[in-house]
Amino acid sequence: MIRSDVLVIGAGLAGLMAAYTSAKQGKKVTLLTWGEGTLTVNSGTIDILGFDENHKRVNNPLQGIDNLPADHPYKKIGRQALQEGLASFLELTKQHELTYIGSMEANQPVVTAIGTKKRTAYAPLPMVLSEQALTKKKIRAVAIKGLKDFYGDVMIENLKKSFGPDKDYGVIPIDTGLMGGRDITIQDVARYLDTPQGNADFLSQLEDLDQDTLLVLPPIFGSHGHTVYQTISQEMKATMVETTCLPPSVPGIRLRYAFRDELRQLGVDIVESSKAVASEIEGTKAVSVIANSASNQRRYYADRFILATGGFYSGGIEMRDFEKPIEPIFHLPISFVKGEDQWTNEELFGSKAQGYAKTGIETNDLLQPVNKEGQVVLDNVYIVGRNLAGFDFCFEHSGNGIAIASAYKAASVGMGKEA
Amino acid sequence: MSERLPEDELTYYTGDACISCTSCMSNCPVMEATQDYDGPKLVAPAHGRMHFSEEDIERSLELCSNCKTCDRSCPNGVSVSTLNLLQKGVYYRTHKHPMRDLMISRPEPLAKLITGLPMGASLANMGIKVANSLGMLSMMGLAGKRTMPAYTNKTFLSRMKSIKQPKSDKKIVFYVGCSINYNTPEIGEAFVKVMNHNGYEVLVDPAFVCCGSPLIVTGYLDAARKNVDTNVDRLLYWKQEGIPVVSCCTSCSYALRKEYEELYGEKQMKEAGSNVYDAFEFLEMLDAKGQLKTDFKEESIRFMYHQPCHLKSAGIGTPAAQVLKHVPGVAVELADAGCCGICGNYGYRKERYDVSMKVGEQLFKRILLSQPDSVICDCPTCRQQIEHGTHKEAIHPIMVLARNYKYE
Numbered sequence: 004m005i006r007s008d009v010l011v012i013g014a015g016l017a018g019l020m021a022a023y024t025s026a027k028q029g030k031k032v033t034l035l036t037w038g039e040g041t042l043t044v045n046s047g048t049i050d051i052l053g054f055d056e057n058h059k060r061v062n063n064p065l066q067g068i069d070n071l072p073a074d075h076p077y078k079k080i081g082r083q084a085l086q087e088g089l090a091s092f093l094e095l096t097k098q099h100e101l102t103y104i105g106s107m108e109a110n111q112p113v114v115t116a117i118g119t120k121k122r123t124a125y126a127p128l129p130m131v132l133s134e135q136a137l138t139k140k141k142i143r144a145v146a147i148k149g150l151k152d153f154y155g156d157v158m159i160e161n162l163k164k165s166f167g168p169d170k171d172y173g174v175i176p177i178d179t180g181l182m183g184g185r186d187i188t189i190q191d192v193a194r195y196l197d198t199p200q201g202n203a204d205f206l207s208q209l210e211d212l213d214q215d216t217l218l219v220l221p222p223i224f225g226s227h228g229h230t231v232y233q234t235i236s237q238e239m240k241a242t243m244v245e246t247t248c249l250p251p252s253v254p255g256i257r258l259r260y261a262f263r264d265e266l267r268q269l270g271v272d273i274v275e276s277s278k279a280v281a282s283e284i285e286g287t288k289a290v291s292v293i294a295n296s297a298s299n300q301r302r303y304y305a306d307r308f309i310l311a312t313g314g315f316y317s318g319g320i321e322m323r324d325f326e327k328p329i330e331p332i333f334h335l336p337i338s339f340v341k342g343e344d345q346w347t348n349e350e351l352f353g354s355k356a357q358g359y360a361k362t363g364i365e366t367n368d369l370l371q372p373v374n375k376e377g378q379v380v381l382d383n384v385y386i387v388g389r390n391l392a393g394f395d396f397c398f399e400h401s402g403n404g405i406a407i408a409s410a411y412k413a414a415s416v417g418m419g420k421e422a
Numbered sequence: 423m424s425e426r427l428p429e430d431e432l433t434y435y436t437g438d439a440c441i442s443c444t445s446c447m448s449n450c451p452v453m454e455a456t457q458d459y460d461g462p463k464l465v466a467p468a469h470g471r472m473h474f475s476e477e478d479i480e481r482s483l484e485l486c487s488n489c490k491t492c493d494r495s496c497p498n499g500v501s502v503s504t505l506n507l508l509q510k511g512v513y514y515r516t517h518k519h520p521m522r523d524l525m526i527s528r529p530e531p532l533a534k535l536i537t538g539l540p541m542g543a544s545l546a547n548m549g550i551k552v553a554n555s556l557g558m559l560s561m562m563g564l565a566g567k568r569t570m571p572a573y574t575n576k577t578f579l580s581r582m583k584s585i586k587q588p589k590s591d592k593k594i595v596f597y598v599g600c601s602i603n604y605n606t607p608e609i610g611e612a613f614v615k616v617m618n619h620n621g622y623e624v625l626v627d628p629a630f631v632c633c634g635s636p637l638i639v640t641g642y643l644d645a646a647r648k649n650v651d652t653n654v655d656r657l658l659y660w661k662q663e664g665i666p667v668v669s670c671c672t673s674c675s676y677a678l679r680k681e682y683e684e685l686y687g688e689k690q691m692k693e694a695g696s697n698v699y700d701a702f703e704f705l706e707m708l709d710a711k712g713q714l715k716t717d718f719k720e721e722s723i724r725f726m727y728h729q730p731c732h733l734k735s736a737g738i739g740t741p742a743a744q745v746l747k748h749v750p751g752v753a754v755e756l757a758d759a760g761c762c763g764i765c766g767n768y769g770y771r772k773e774r775y776d777v778s779m780k781v782g783e784q785l786f787k788r789i790l791l792s793q794p795d796s797v798i799c800d801c802p803t804c805r806q807q808i809e810h811g812t813h814k815e816a817i818h819p820i821m822v823l824a825r826n827y828k829y830e
Binding site: 191250 | 495499679680695696735740744758
């Protein structure tokens, strides 16, 4: 739509959540996207906070947030928006047959693509390691013939470290018959299990496992929702748990389908292949965003603009000259860590957040962009997700939590439903 | 004089921006339909580099349907599908085409010949039917299970001569395209009616030729060049005159507005492309300025709208769905079920029929489940695929506007 109530720029989790929250309030929403957004590379787990500033493990995310520095995005978003945003996210996913299990007050372990453990606040049902699952004596990694990026032997070595030496470990090979010449992906197998034939084939290869077995598999139980997992679970004596995976990440893709379906039903107009490049400003208001079509520029008018274009990786923030980062659409002030020596750490995954990763747009508590003096620069523009300054989501494991909470808040403030 | 685009805008170099994130793979409808296709990431940005310099070809390149879903998924602007087209072009410079490629790549000269003869269209339509029932189309390498598009007895361009239009200072040039001129002239007539009603005079330029898309997707990049140059000349001429060129076919318009530039990398092609609009894109722009006439009769009808892939790639959203909101009683539901699978002449190739139908399965299911009164879609080959796959009528959305305006 050329004229809408709300224009959202970007289709990562923050952008989709902002569009959903706005549309649910009855607003006319247009979503601009260039590239399909980040959910195909998203783990699908909702990390709220895994580590604090000093890389100390956080067991209770809600408590952990209280101890964050004042300029951290969570401090601006606030507890209420986080809780309401997550509740809204859980409602949406439930409607689309995705069950998320967890708590804001306790992180839980899930198994990664290589068999190590990572912790998250909300995990998709197939990834949840129930207490009962942890008591199983036999741990089996399923190695699927021809599958790329999931190796049973590596998995088992790491599972031994994760689950301890007093269990019985092994690899079970299965064959899906999906051989056409190329390496098969986890998504291929998930689609195969969408079909009744794939379902039956799979079961026939694993049905003789006993109930003291925990099967560890890549996320192959269906490309949409969790129903395939639930159905097969009922047929099997063994307990099954999905791991996170390398892209194409099926748990992220399941989330994307849920959002796509919901946004379509709510009448959100998604404009693909549309790169926002500039804006038209009058005083402290944005009037329109200018986006490149294949051959021209188009203006999109709205009352409210939500910026969800991401950080350096997604082009939401660019830096052609050192220490001169820019936000290319509204040219908003950028906050960043100064000094070359502060920019990166020697270790990629060390005990300190990366300086560059904190680059972002400074906002007030309503998530409106502010200048150094703290004055609002544009009062109908809101900043969400990775565009926000002051956090390294990889380091602290907070990406999806901040995306959901900030998007919910940005779409709710001043809409009669104050977050 | 032709001038090259700067290096960072050339398709050839966009491959270097690939970060192997697999977005293209997770969305590729052909990968979903068959395990034989290695997928956009491996075929275009990865193998592409090597095959531009070698004789040999990526074994699954021919499976790319040019639906451009990969390009749209890519977060880094890699022109994946165009890299594939370029590879094909290089390959066919030194390799022989299958015989039927001549026929499926050149709809215009064939149609000209047929519709130029007295009774030519009727005889040809009958002939195609007979040939098909004798299995001859299949023998020629065409998908015999399909109905071939029928020719009209009177082309749009010849009908246009007898349409009396009100003179106006507001003018557009209608890029007719082969499908409307030779197969479905009623769409062109509807378009003229709609534009006239909105105060525009519609010009046609007989110097325009086929957009060349059928040649391009069949690997005749050098032969297509003639079409490209002719059309670019005309587009630039009309741009200079300040008159936009508007098309009712989303694949024609995508070729004119973007594919030329992506394939041949010349500045003037980009310049020419900026003067091209889709019919509903143009109408939506009028609407945004408050200039669209909205004096519609009521029609109680429920449509399902299939947004063609090449319209998605145009980066202009869903203008037909937006404009149709003005017609009282008309409900438009978005199919949002991916590519239809026909992809120009892809689904007409005998060996691609199954993949083409498999790709379309999700759309067919969605339509059959929703049971709309009719399907609307801006692309002629998508419409054929939808009718073939669902036995539901599929019409161009301009027909809905044309039949509901209150004319004096």
